[in-house]
Amino acid sequence: MSQVVIPKVLVTKIGFDGHDRGSRVVAAGLRDAGMEVIYTPPWQEIATVVKLALEEDVDVIGISSLATDHLIVPKLMLALREAGLNDVAVIVGGIVPDADEATLMEAGVARVFHPGSSMADIAAYVHELAVAGRTQRVVV
Amino acid sequence: MNEAIRTEVLSEAEAYGAWQQDYAASIGVDKKVVNRSGVPIQPIYTSRDWNSKDHSADLGMPGQAPYTRGIYATMHRGKTWSQRQLTGLGTPSEFNARLLEVLAQGATALSPIPCNSVFRGYDMDESHIELLGTCGTVINTTGHMDRALQGVDLAKISCAQNDPTPFTLLAFMLAAARRRGTDWKSISGTSNQSDYLSHYVANHMFFRIALPGARRILTDHIEFCNRFLPKWNPMSVVGQHTQQAGATPAESMAFTLCTAIQNAEDCMARGMDPDQFLPRFTFFFDVSISFFEEIAKFRAARRIWAGLARNRLGAKDPRSWRFKFHAQTSGVDLTRQQPLNNISRVTVQAMAGILGGLQSLHTDAYDEALSCPSEFGARIAIATQNVLREEAHLTDVIDPLGGSFYVETLTDQMQAQIESVMQRVQDAGGMYKAVECGLVQGMIGESARKFQQMVDSGEQTVVGVNAYQVEEDSSARPINARPDRDSMQTLIDEFKAFKVARSQSAVQTALDALARSAGDVKDNVFGRVVEAAEAGCTHGEICQTLRREMGFGHVQAIV
Numbered sequence: 001m002s003q004v005v006i007p008k009v010l011v012t013k014i015g016f017d018g019h020d021r022g023s024r025v026v027a028a029g030l031r032d033a034g035m036e037v038i039y040t041p042p043w044q045e046i047a048t049v050v051k052l053a054l055e056e057d058v059d060v061i062g063i064s065s066l067a068t069d070h071l072i073v074p075k076l077m078l079a080l081r082e083a084g085l086n087d088v089a090v091i092v093g094g095i096v097p098d099a100d101e102a103t104l105m106e107a108g109v110a111r112v113f114h115p116g117s118s119m120a121d122i123a124a125y126v127h128e129l130a131v132a133g134r135t136q137r138v139v140v
Numbered sequence: 141m142n143e144a145i146r147t148e149v150l151s152e153a154e155a156y157g158a159w160q161q162d163y164a165a166s167i168g169v170d171k172k173v174v175n176r177s178g179v180p181i182q183p184i185y186t187s188r189d190w191n192s193k194d195h196s197a198d199l200g201m202p203g204q205a206p207y208t209r210g211i212y213a214t215m216h217r218g219k220t221w222s223q224r225q226l227t228g229l230g231t232p233s234e235f236n237a238r239l240l241e242v243l244a245q246g247a248t249a250l251s252p253i254p255c256n257s258v259f260r261g262y263d264m265d266e267s268h269i270e271l272l273g274t275c276g277t278v279i280n281t282t283g284h285m286d287r288a289l290q291g292v293d294l295a296k297i298s299c300a301q302n303d304p305t306p307f308t309l310l311a312f313m314l315a316a317a318r319r320r321g322t323d324w325k326s327i328s329g330t331s332n333q334s335d336y337l338s339h340y341v342a343n344h345m346f347f348r349i350a351l352p353g354a355r356r357i358l359t360d361h362i363e364f365c366n367r368f369l370p371k372w373n374p375m376s377v378v379g380q381h382t383q384q385a386g387a388t389p390a391e392s393m394a395f396t397l398c399t400a401i402q403n404a405e406d407c408m409a410r411g412m413d414p415d416q417f418l419p420r421f422t423f424f425f426d427v428s429i430s431f432f433e434e435i436a437k438f439r440a441a442r443r444i445w446a447g448l449a450r451n452r453l454g455a456k457d458p459r460s461w462r463f464k465f466h467a468q469t470s471g472v473d474l475t476r477q478q479p480l481n482n483i484s485r486v487t488v489q490a491m492a493g494i495l496g497g498l499q500s501l502h503t504d505a506y507d508e509a510l511s512c513p514s515e516f517g518a519r520i521a522i523a524t525q526n527v528l529r530e531e532a533h534l535t536d537v538i539d540p541l542g543g544s545f546y547v548e549t550l551t552d553q554m555q556a557q558i559e560s561v562m563q564r565v566q567d568a569g570g571m572y573k574a575v576e577c578g579l580v581q582g583m584i585g586e587s588a589r590k591f592q593q594m595v596d597s598g599e600q601t602v603v604g605v606n607a608y609q610v611e612e613d614s615s616a617r618p619i620n621a622r623p624d625r626d627s628m629q630t631l632i633d634e635f636k637a638f639k640v641a642r643s644q645s646a647v648q649t650a651l652d653a654l655a656r657s658a659g660d661v662k663d664n665v666f667g668r669v670v671e672a673a674e675a676g677c678t679h680g681e682i683c684q685t686l687r688r689e690m691g692f693g694h695v696q697a698i699v
Contacts, residue, residue, distance in 0.1 A: 015271055016256035018345025021385045021472070024585055025592050027699045041697045042344055043260065067256055068274035068512065097511040098614050115476040115509045116605040118596050
């Protein structure tokens with residue numbers, strides 16, 4: 001299938017932190033890149049993120065973590081699998097120490113974007129993930 | 141005639157004209173330079189731009205209105221600044237050990253950081269254990285606070301509380317002080333996070349209670365502290381959050397000054413005298429690496445505030461006109477790439493704050509863009525302040541950049557820039573209305589996006605990020621210590637046992653009184669929070685009670 005893919009992305013934050021400059025800038029950047037972006041304020045419950053992903057049928061979930069909230073991303077990955085959302089890719093952006101990055105990758109996170117990542121790189125990768133995810137769904 | 145040995149004296153105008161020609165011939169492409177606040181920057185400044193004869197009234201001497209050159213006669217030549225480092229990790233006992241070490245290293249004031257669960261208003265038994273103590277200390281009760289501050293004489297060491305509405309941590313500290321027999325009148329420090337407006341628009345984590353309730357409790361808090369804690373600063377108006385969130389230095393200063401006006405007018409509407417509460421107002425700012433711009437920002441703000449306090453707010457006591465501020469070096473300027481470079485960034489930022497005339501300083505650890513600061517990183521941050529204070533001769537002369545053609549012109553221009561943003565906010569009905577309608581949030585988001593675009597396009601160089609990249613060895617990065625899960629579990633078990641063992645009737649009575657006070661404008665909500673702390677209520681219980689009565693602190697989602 002070679003139709004144009006317009007990725008649908010959920011940009012959100014889980015846990016307690018409220019620093020949302022990163023999530024706002026990335027959400028605006030993806031929107032400017034022509035994607036359909038669903039943005040939420042910080043502090044979403046894991047169950048809410050799963051529900052939103054399901055109801056909105058998103059291709060990619062972007063989690064912003066500036067103050068260790070990524071430590072509960074493995075719980076999110078588990079909840080997504082339990083909900084049958086295996087084809088939704090999860091990326092994490094923010095301040096993620098190396099040891100934690102390894103844990104996140106093991107838990108099934110597609111990629112971690114660190115401070116200094118360019119908007120163009122993030123957008124290109126999200127697009128790639130969306131295309132791959134939809135191909136996977138078509139095959140299934 | 142040979143140019144190099146020309147000896148005749150040119151008139152100022154001739155010299156300027158000759159320089160202009162030289163400059164135009166040598167520069168090639170003259171790149172347009174604009175600072176972060178949007179002020180165009182010339183290649184040189186002279187008496188044509190700023191002339192001391194015409195402007196002496198704008199400066200005054202240090203300690204004299206309008207305080208452009210500093211709020212005290214002696215400034216750093218007398219007392220240098222308070223070295224107030226944010227500290228916090230793990231359990232109260234772990235925090236206490238770290239605190240005593242920081243004091244031994246030269247810190248002169250404390251600024252404990254609570255855990256993010258505390259910021260959001262939850263107790264530890266309502267939180268994911270993975271997130272407890274990772275970015276600050278878990279403090280849920282008076283007992284936790286007492287343990288965290290063991291060995292600290294609260295009558296001698298100034299201990300700020302980084303805790304927003306309803307100021308539970310200050311209540312715990314007051315309850316602990318009473319237990320120890322420390323006179324409340326001797327307790328000094330600042331409610332660092334009392335500015336609910338900056339939380340609503342920028343640092344959302346601290347926004348616990350809906351806007352109208354937050355506004356009411358803040359005024360109650362100021363009234364209570366003015367009465368019972370004469371050495372406590374109940375109001376810290378915060379520019380740091382908005383600048384970190386993306387506002388330009390001028391925007392962030394404008395929002396802060398508008399917030400100060402809003403809070404002061406709220407107090408006055410209650411019949412309070414500005415000369416009673418304004419001397420206890422303090423400010424808290426971000427210092428970016430845009431060196432001269434930051435210095436000019438602070439110099440301009442002192443002047444604007446002196447005028448506002450005197451003319452708009454009607455304060456007569458010069459102590460009300462003085463713009464006292466704490467500054468923190470900007471974490472947003474720090475990079476994950478080549479993290480040791482951040483030590484030099486922090487040094488430049490700190491110098492801008494010092495030359496800008498700050499009263500108190502926190503320097504960031506170099507590893508902030510990698511993780512919550514390591515102990516090693518925190519130690520270098522303190523050492524940076526020690527070096528600047530003891531070795532660099534920065535404190536010899538008061539306002540050493542005063543009279544510089546450039547700095548004075550820029551101070552005037554920053555003032556104009558700040559005042560034009562303030563006008564937009566005032567036109568929207570003042571700060572409270574301007575945040576309610578999203579004006580401020582929109583401006584911040586737009587500036588953040590513009591800055592990111594400048595970095596992405598390479599227009600703004602960031603060393604190690606979009607230029608001068610090198611291959612890096614990730615094993616050289618600091619290892620982040622995480623709180624010990626077992627001691628956290630023990631703390632949770634203790635906490636649950638405490639809740640069972642305390643007097644349930646005392647707790648219930650205090651929470652009922654707190655709930656009633658929320659609906660009774662004649663009562664003081666913060667006074668009831670202090671009573672609740674003394675009755676053994678927990679942080680989560682106090683926040684939950686007020687949220688039930690006054691609404692949960694939700695923020696607008698604006699992109």
